[in-house]
Amino acid sequence: MKPQPKRENAATAPEQGVWSKLIIELGPLLVFFAANAVAGIYAGTAAFMVATLVSLAAARIRHQKVPVMLLVSGAIVLVFGGLTLYLRDDTFIKLKPTIVYAMFACLLTAGLMLKKPLLELLFGSAFTLTEEGWRKLTVRWIFFFVAMAIVNELVWRNVSTDTWVSFKVFGFLPLTFLFALAQVPLLQRHGLPKHDAAE
Incomplete structure (x- = not known):
């Protein structure tokens, strides 16, 4: 009768890991939104920077490593957030998503040209795909990141700061989630069985 709790713990462990990663990644954005609503963009930016540092530390403590995308995004938050506060110009924090999306698009494009799919390095432990599958998935994410960079530019240049936040x-976030969800059929078509991936 005693092994039963162990099976329950094993079953709930992956779910707990997913929730902790979600909180780590979304927490700073929610803090940014709340602080901006209460005290304005500069207070929001400062809170965003502090929350980003906390999330990076939490990722390191909780999961023993910091995801590359989270690390890059966090570094840019700190740099552009610092410029925003130092120069009292919110243009820098508004440019941050554009820079991040453009950087990811460029990195994926470079990896594609060098025949080194960077997505495989990032997500290879989560699922396995054929070479064609990784290539197609990479191309789709490149277009998505370019589109998101353009959208950010259009939004922050044409609406109020509160609306942009x-x-x-x-x-x-919902657009990214929906796009990722839309890739499931591709993952299913080009997925490799586990024994093939091991070989």
Whole structure:
């Protein structure tokens, strides 16, 4: 009768890991939104920077490593957030998503040209695909990141700061989730059985 709790713990461990990663990644954005709503963009930016540092530390402590994308995004938050506060110009924090998306698109494009699919390095432990599958998935993410960079430019240049902050939190995230969900059929078509991947 005693092994039963162990099976329950094993079953819930992956779910707990997913939730902790979600909180680590979304926490800073929610803090940014709340602080901006209460005290404005500069207070929001400062809170965003602090929350980003906390999330990076939490990722390191909880999962023994910091995801590359989270690390890159966090570094840019700190740099552009610092410029925003130092120069009292919110243009820098608004440019941050554009820079991040453009950087990811460029990195993926470079990997594709060098025949080194970077997505495989990032997500290879989560699922395995054929070479064609990784290539197609990489091309799709490149177009997505370029589109998101353009969208960010259009939004922050044409709406109020509060509207941009709301869109950053409640627009970009759902769009990213829906795009990732739309890739499931591709993953299923080009997925490799586990024994083939091991070979």
